Structure formats: C-alpha cells, structure tokens
Amino acid sequence: MIKPLLKWLDQRTGYKKIAHEALYENVPGGARWRYVWGSTLTFALVIQFVTGAFLWMQYSASTQTSWESVYYIQNDMFMGWFVRGLHHFTAQAMIVLLVLHLMQVLIDGAYKAPREMNFWTGLVLLLLVLGLSLTGYLLPWDQKGYWASRVVTNIAGITPIVGHGIQRLAVGGADFGTATLTRFLAFHAGVLPAGIVALIVGHIYLFRRHGITPKKPLKKADAAFWPDQVLMDSVACLAVLAAVLFLVLHFHGAELGAPANSAEPYDAARPEWYFLFLFQFLKYFPGETEIFGAIIIPTLIVAFLFVMPFVGNWKLGHRFNIGFICALLAGAGLLTYLAVNEDHHNERYQTAVAQADQAAERVVFLAKANGGIPPDGALALLANDPFSQGPKLFAANCASCHTYGGTDGLGHKLDLTKESASDLKGFASRVWLAGLTNPATVASRQYFGGTKFKDGDMVGFVQGHLKDLTADKKVQLEKVIMAVSAEAQLPGQQAIDKADSAQIAEGRQLLRNEISCVDCHQFQQADATAVAPDLTAYGSKAWLLAYLNNPADPRFYGKDNDRMPAFGKDGRLSPRELGLLVDWLRGDWAKPSS
Amino acid sequence: MHTPHPPEKQDRRDFIKKACCVALGGALGAVPIAAGVGMYLDPLVRASTDNKAGLKVRVTTLDALPSDGVPRQFKVLASHVDAWTKTPESPIGAVVLLRTSDAQKPVKAFNVACPHAGCFVAYVAQIPDLTPETPGYFCPCHNSSFKLDGQIARAGSPAARGLDELDCTIENGNEVWVTYQNFQAGTAEKVPLGA
Numbered sequence: 001m002i003k004p005l006l007k008w009l010d011q012r013t014g015y016k017k018i019a020h021e022a023l024y025e026n027v028p029g030g031a032r033w034r035y036v037w038g039s040t041l042t043f044a045l046v047i048q049f050v051t052g053a054f055l056w057m058q059y060s061a062s063t064q065t066s067w068e069s070v071y072y073i074q075n076d077m078f079m080g081w082f083v084r085g086l087h088h089f090t091a092q093a094m095i096v097l098l099v100l101h102l103m104q105v106l107i108d109g110a111y112k113a114p115r116e117m118n119f120w121t122g123l124v125l126l127l128l129v130l131g132l133s134l135t136g137y138l139l140p141w142d143q144k145g146y147w148a149s150r151v152v153t154n155i156a157g158i159t160p161i162v163g164h165g166i167q168r169l170a171v172g173g174a175d176f177g178t179a180t181l182t183r184f185l186a187f188h189a190g191v192l193p194a195g196i197v198a199l200i201v202g203h204i205y206l207f208r209r210h211g212i213t214p215k216k217p218l219k220k221a222d223a224a225f226w227p228d229q230v231l232m233d234s235v236a237c238l239a240v241l242a243a244v245l246f247l248v249l250h251f252h253g254a255e256l257g258a259p260a261n262s263a264e265p266y267d268a269a270r271p272e273w274y275f276l277f278l279f280q281f282l283k284y285f286p287g288e289t290e291i292f293g294a295i296i297i298p299t300l301i302v303a304f305l306f307v308m309p310f311v312g313n314w315k316l317g318h319r320f321n322i323g324f325i326c327a328l329l330a331g332a333g334l335l336t337y338l339a340v341n342e343d344h345h346n347e348r349y350q351t352a353v354a355q356a357d358q359a360a361e362r363v364v365f366l367a368k369a370n371g372g373i374p375p376d377g378a379l380a381l382l383a384n385d386p387f388s389q390g391p392k393l394f395a396a397n398c399a400s401c402h403t404y405g406g407t408d409g410l411g412h413k414l415d416l417t418k419e420s421a422s423d424l425k426g427f428a429s430r431v432w433l434a435g436l437t438n439p440a441t442v443a444s445r446q447y448f449g450g451t452k453f454k455d456g457d458m459v460g461f462v463q464g465h466l467k468d469l470t471a472d473k474k475v476q477l478e479k480v481i482m483a484v485s486a487e488a489q490l491p492g493q494q495a496i497d498k499a500d501s502a503q504i505a506e507g508r509q510l511l512r513n514e515i516s517c518v519d520c521h522q523f524q525q526a527d528a529t530a531v532a533p534d535l536t537a538y539g540s541k542a543w544l545l546a547y548l549n550n551p552a553d554p555r556f557y558g559k560d561n562d563r564m565p566a567f568g569k570d571g572r573l574s575p576r577e578l579g580l581l582v583d584w585l586r587g588d589w590a591k592p593s594s
Numbered sequence: 595m596h597t598p599h600p601p602e603k604q605d606r607r608d609f610i611k612k613a614c615c616v617a618l619g620g621a622l623g624a625v626p627i628a629a630g631v632g633m634y635l636d637p638l639v640r641a642s643t644d645n646k647a648g649l650k651v652r653v654t655t656l657d658a659l660p661s662d663g664v665p666r667q668f669k670v671l672a673s674h675v676d677a678w679t680k681t682p683e684s685p686i687g688a689v690v691l692l693r694t695s696d697a698q699k700p701v702k703a704f705n706v707a708c709p710h711a712g713c714f715v716a717y718v719a720q721i722p723d724l725t726p727e728t729p730g731y732f733c734p735c736h737n738s739s740f741k742l743d744g745q746i747a748r749a750g751s752p753a754a755r756g757l758d759e760l761d762c763t764i765e766n767g768n769e770v771w772v773t774y775q776n777f778q779a780g781t782a783e784k785v786p787l788g789a
Contacts, residue, residue, distance in 0.1 A: 047626040054630030065679075072678035078639040079632040086629055227611040234618035241622060372680025 023226035025208060029218030031228035034108070037101035038207070039233035040240050042200070044094045047244075048132075049193065051087040056189050059139065061181040064377035066141035067259040071378065074256050075364055085253030089244045091133055095274045097240070098126050099329070106308070106325050109318055110213035116309040118206035121199050123305055128196050135188035137272060141181065143356060146260030147269035149184075150176060155294045176262070258359035259378045267352030270343070277335035280342075301328065351411045362388055369590050390584020393577055397567065398424070420450030421564070427585055428488035428539025433481045439463045452562045457520060458532065480515045483507025488539030492587045511535070522555070533557060544582040548573075644788030648760070648775030653689060656768040659701065665692035665717045665731075665742065667706065670774045689760060689772055690717060690731070692742065703762035703772045704744050708733040710753035712779040715740065721747050731757060754782040
C-alpha cells in the first residue's frame with residue numbers, strides 16, 4: 001500500500017534522489033563530533049522560528065500593549081512562560097554556537113578557497129542573527145530592553161554622514177515609541193528571518209557543493225552522512241536543548257522587567273551578556289572618540305573577518321587568522337570579565353538591579369490585584385502605586401534632610417553626618433514614638449539631633465521628665481505611646497490597635513493628665529495656647545497632608561518651624577504626589593496577601 | 595572497505611543508529627512544537643472560565659422605551675477584561691428592547707446578533723418582500739428576518755432559530771436590567787457562549 005504511493009510521489013517529485021543526496025553525502029574520515037556545530041545552529045534556528053511564530057500570535061506592538069501582551073504571555077497564558085523562555089534562552093545558545101561554529105570553520109581551514117562564498121554567507125548570517133538579538137531585545141518594551149536599545153540606536157546615530165538618518169529610520173521618528181516597536185517587530189519577525197532562510201539555503205548548498213573540510217589526519221574510513229553523523233548531530237542538538245531547558249526551568253522562563261518609562265532612571269541598564277564586551281569597550285573612548293570604539297574598530301574587525309579567506313592563502317596567513325580570532329575572543333572575554341567585575345563591586349548598580357527586580361515584581365502584582373491592566377497600559381498601575389512612587393518622591397524631595405531607615409528611601413545609603421532632620425521610617429508607629437520619648441535617643445540624629453529642636457522643649461521634657469521612670473510610669477508612658485500612635489491609624493498596626501483599645505483609651509487620659517502632653521500639644525480639642533504639633537489624628541493621612549501642605553501652620557510648628565518647606569502650599573508637589581508620599585510613609589499600599 | 599564486523603551485525607548496528615536518529619529527531623522537534631501548540635491552545639484551556647451565565651447589566655430606564663411597543667436599540671456597557679486589558683465601563687454589545695402588554699414581563703430584550711451568522715440586525719417598520727406589511731427585524735447580511743417577538747418571519751430564512759431573547763427585569767421602579775450573553779450562531783439550539 002505505502003510502496004506504490006511512495007513510488008507515485010517519487011515519480012512526480014524525485015524526492016528519493018534528493019533524500020539520497022542529502023543523506024549519503026560523503027564524510028571523509030567518517031563522522032566526527034567537530035562537525036556538529038552547523039546542525040546545532042540549524043536546530044536552534046528551527047526552535048526560534050517555531051517559538052517565535054507562536055509568540056507572534058500573542059504579541060501586540062505598541063507602547064501601551066507590548067509590555068502588557070508579554071506580561072500576558074508570561075503570567076496568564078497556558079505554557080506562555082515556557083515558550084518565551086525557550087525563545088529567550090535558545091537565542092543565547094545561538095550566540096555560543098555561532099562562536100563555536102566559526103572557530104571550528106577557522107581552525108579546520110574550511111573558510112579558504114574554494115569556500116570563500118560559503119564563509120561570507122556564514123558571516124552575514126552571523127550579523128543577521130546579531131540583528132535578531134538586537135531587535136528582539138526591545139520588543140518586550142521593558143526598562144532593560146528600552147534603555148539598551150536606545151544606546152544602540154544612539155550609537156548608530158554617530159555614524160558619519162548617514163548616522164542621523166539611519167537612527168531616525170530605525171527608530172521610526174525622533175524618539176522611541178510605537179513606530180519603533182512596529183519597525184523592530186517587522187525586522188525581527190519578518191525581514192531578518194526571511195534573509196536568514198535565504199542565506200541558509202545558499203550556505204548549505206555551498207557546503208554540500210564543496211563538502212566537509214576534513215580535519216587531517218583522517219582517523220577512520222570515509223562514511224556517509226547518514227546515519228553516523230546524523231546521530232552525532234542529533235545528540236549534540238539534544239545537549240543544546242537540554243542546556244536550554246535547564247535554563248528555562250531554572251529561571252522560570254525569561255525575565256520581564258518593569259514597563260519602559262522614559263522618565264524613570266534605570267541604573268541597571270546593561271546589554272545582553274554577549275554584548276557586554278562592546279559595552280565595556282565604549283568606556284575607554286572619551287567624548288567624541290566614541291566613534292572609534294563603537295563603530296570604526298568593530299567595523300574594521302568585521303571587515304577583517306571578511307578578508308580572512310585571502311589572508312589564509314598566504315604563508316602563515318592561516319595561523320595569523322587563528323591567532324587573530326583567538327586574540328579577539330580573549331579580548332572580548334577579558335572585557336566581559338571587566339564589565340561583570342566592575343558591576344559586581346558597584347553598590348549603586350547592585351541596588352539598581354534589586355530595585356528593578358522589585359519594580360518588575362510589583363507591577364505584576366498590581367496587574368493581578370487589579371484583575372487586569374488599565375487601557376492606558378501598565379505604567380499607569382505603577383504611577384498610582386504609593387509603594388512604587390513613595391521612595392522616589394522621598395529621595396527627590398525629602399532625603400536632602402530626612403532619612404528613611406538610614407537611606408534615601410530608594411535603598412542608597414546616605415552620609416548620615418550631613419543629614420539633619422529625623423528618620424521617617426515607621427513615622428508615628430509605636431516603635432518610632434518609643435524612640436522619640438526615649439531620653440537616650442530623642443536628641444540623636446534620628447529624631448531632633450540635627451534640628452534646632454535639639455535644645456527645644458520636647459528634648460528637655462523627655463530628658464528631664466521621662467528619665468529613670470518608675471515601673472508604673474513606664475507602663476503609663478507605653479499607654480500614651482499606644483494612644484498617640486493609634487491616632488495615625490496605620491494599616492500595619494490595625495490589629496494591635498484593635499487589641500489594645502482599652503490601654504489606648506487609658507493612654508488618652510494619661511496624656512491629658514499624668515504625662516501632660518497637652519501642656520504644649522493640642523489634643524482632640526482646640527487649644528490656642530498649644531505651641532507644639534497637634535496630636536489629634538497625629539500621623540494620619542489627613543494630618544500628614546495638612547502638615548506637608550504647611551508645617552508652619554499654627555496647628556503644627558507655627559513660627560518655630562525649622563527649615564521644613566511648605567510642599568503643598570508652595571506648589572512643590574502636586575496633591576497627587578503628596579498623597580502617594582503620605583501613603584507610602586504610612587505603609588498604606590496594596591500588599592500581597594501572603 | 596574493511597569491516598570489523600560481519601555484515602548482518604553491521605546492519606543491525608546501523609538500524610539501531612537510524613532508529614535512534616529518528617527518535618531523537620522526533621523528540622527534538624516535538625519540544626518547541628508541543629510548547630508552541632500548547633500556548634496556542636490557551637483559549638481552549640481557559641474556556642471553562644467563560645461567563646456562560648451572562649452578565650447582568652443596567653441598560654436604560656423604562657422612560658426611554660416607546661410606549662407603543664416599537665423596539666429601540668441600546669448599547670450594553672460593562673467593565674470587562676479583554677486578554678490583559680481591564681476596561682472600565684465600555685460597550686460590550688447591543689440589545690433591542692421593546693415594551694410588551696404582559697404585566698409580568700413588561701419589557702422584552704433581544705441580542706442584536708443574528709442567530710444565523712452574527713451580523714447586526716436592525717428594526718425595520720416593514721420586513722422587505724413580506725406581505726402583508728409587517729414590522730420586525732432584518733439582517734443586512736443574508737436577509738434573515740424576524741418578527742417583533744423574535745420569531746423567524748419568513749419560511750426559508752437562513753437563520754435556524756429566532757432572535758436570542760435575553761433575561762430582562764425591571765428593578766428599583768423603572769430601571770431596565772438585562773442579562774447580556776452571546777450565543778453560538780448557526781445552530782437551531784440556543785447554546786450560550788461567554789458574555
């Protein structure tokens with residue numbers, strides 16, 4: 001039944017002859033492991049075409065949907081993270097395989113006459129694959145891809161004469177946006193793969209035309225490509241797949257950073273690891289000499305690769321070529337090491353990476369908590385999130401005087417000797433107030449130590465009246481602290497405030513009587529003689545907003561205010577920003593329910 | 595050529611090698627293809643989360659409906675999730691509403707999607723090519739027509755069933771609430787799809 005059918009097919013297509021030619025190619029000296037690299041690359045490319053096609057079905061190129069559609073693939077779709085992970089890590093494997101293939105071709109002398117054309121198509125293929133990598137890096141439209149791609153297009157822009165035009169064409173306008181994404185996608189999923197397919201056909205045709213360049217001396221008798229070499233190739237492909245699968249499972253697919261934001265600094269901007277050497281190389285070219293590091297030298301190196309077949313024909317030329325490629329790889333390796341090592345010891349970079357990871361995790365959490373992403377895109381989720389915006393607002397507006405747990409809010413350590421105002425981490429919480437009412441710490445830099453209140457009434461009161469307390473008084477003070485802290489209605493203290501409601505009620509009485517806070521502070525009833533900040537609703541959202549609006553209001557510090565700006569009244573921060581800052585200080589943000 | 599093994603042994607070894615190649619090749623190809631196809635099947639995987647019961651939405655008030663029983667078309671607005679995008683209050687479809695003389699059920703609601711192939715049907719004062727003059731709904735695609743009560747108006751209609759009636763209740767005195775849902779087109783039976 002099958003045989004006549006195959007015969008019928010063969011008469012019409014001649015497939016048997018083609019299959020025979022494909023399978024029974026002579027391998028001089030028999031199958032060897034060193035010949036597997038071309039096949040592994042072809043296999044990797046097949047993975048990329050298959051996974052790329054399926055990713056393409058879900059991807060949506062625009063500034064409001066690129067990150068969002070990748071988020072959907074990564075977090076919502078059945079097996080989406082796995083397909084994306086395969087695509088991502090196979091791309092990295094391809095770079096390694098390209099280098100191995102190139103090395104094998106050079107060492108075995110397979111680039112020399114009459115195989116020049118084959119070598120050149122291979123080099124163009126290498127460049128096209130790097131092109132795929134560059135264009136693919138931008139498509140998720142996350143901070144990492146966005147900033148790295150901007151660097152690449154800016155470098156293209158410094159090319160003499162044509163640079164500016166090239167940059168504008170690549171970007172699709174003056175700046176990155178939807179047109180950049182649609183153009184990059186068309187190159188990544190259409191133009192470059194089509195070019196690669198066409199060149200691979202030519203590359204394999206030329207390879208078959210000239211045959212394998214055997215590594216002398218031959219160790220065994222000649223053999224056909226099928227099945228020995230095919231088996232070796234398959235095993236090598238399996239090893240590649242196993243390595244990729246390990247990475248996919250280990251990292252749970254590819255990373256997706258926080259959505260791209262041109263207004264948000266991104267100190268963790270780095271290219272993919274295989275471009276790190278170029279990244280590092282640029283550091284050595286100051287000012288306008290950048291063009292040497294970014295364009296002239298790399299272009300000369302690539303140009304030299306193209307003339308290698310001619311150089312190889314000279315006496316010692318082949319050795320020179322091999323020496324050159326080894327030096328090139330060693331140099332790239334050294335630069336990569338320097339880049340990694342520098343980052344490893346760069347605290348600022350480490351903090352930036354930690355922040356980037358946190359932002360990426362946060363936006364996914366917000367999207368899930370919201371039951372989806374608003375039509376404006378995921379940036380809107382982050383823009384309205386106190387947890388994300390609070391630290392930045394604090395660092396930009398408060399950290400010149402205040403600290404937050406000893407840092408600027410973003411995690412960067414500050415020179416504490418220069419800071420003057422109180423540390424606001426846990427402001428109005430029981431712990432914070434306990435420190436404020438502790439004679440040992442009230443005049444420390446964490447509270448009033450750096451302000452003019454260092455010698456003020458509060459410090460005097462704490463150091464005078466709250467020193468060496470009896471056990472009874474200590475309990476009373478604790479109750480007062482509970483009462484004042486309860487005024488803040490901090491989300492983090494909801495449970496203990498509720499549980500301690502009896503002590504809190506007592507504390508309110510105590511602060512009016514025994515502990516006599518009301519001698520200076522106003523509490524729950526108007527008091528024109530009060531000279532210190534109002535304790536009514538102290539630390540609550542309304543209190544903080546009013547305080548930030550104008551700390552010199554009689555309700556707060558009045559004319560005694562020490563350098564604290566009126567952020568609201570003077571229009572330094574918008575009401576929205578003030579709200580985000582206050583919510584963050586109070587720990588009032590959506591939290592994972594773990 | 596020198597062969598260290600007798601030919602039949604060599605054949606057997608070759609056969610094993612070839613079988614290994616085929617098995618390995620199959621496995622290598624299967625991983626990316628299975629992963630990709632799995633991802634493509636995502637819409638089937640999540641079909642169980644479709645809201646087949648429909649979405650109860652306030653559409654309008656009784657005052658907006660003509661008292662003479664002439665149907666009127668309304669947008670159905672609701673917050674909904676489209677893939678990753680959660681859209682606040684925006685159109686998810688349309689219905690026609692008309693008053694009836696039934697005190698128990700004073701308003702009838704129909705999904706405007708033609709049950710034949712899903713085009714948008716519209717009210718017409720006179721169904722084309724139908725005598726005597728009959729008001730009803732007409733589909734501009736394949737000329738299906740329906741009477742005001744949603745039943746098929748003409749023999750030989752391309753549609754296999756009448757317009758899809760939706761649950762409709764009056765709440766808080768005069769608010770018209772409709773349980774909006776879509777149905778599979780092309781079948782005689784009314785099979786609910788997600789809202």
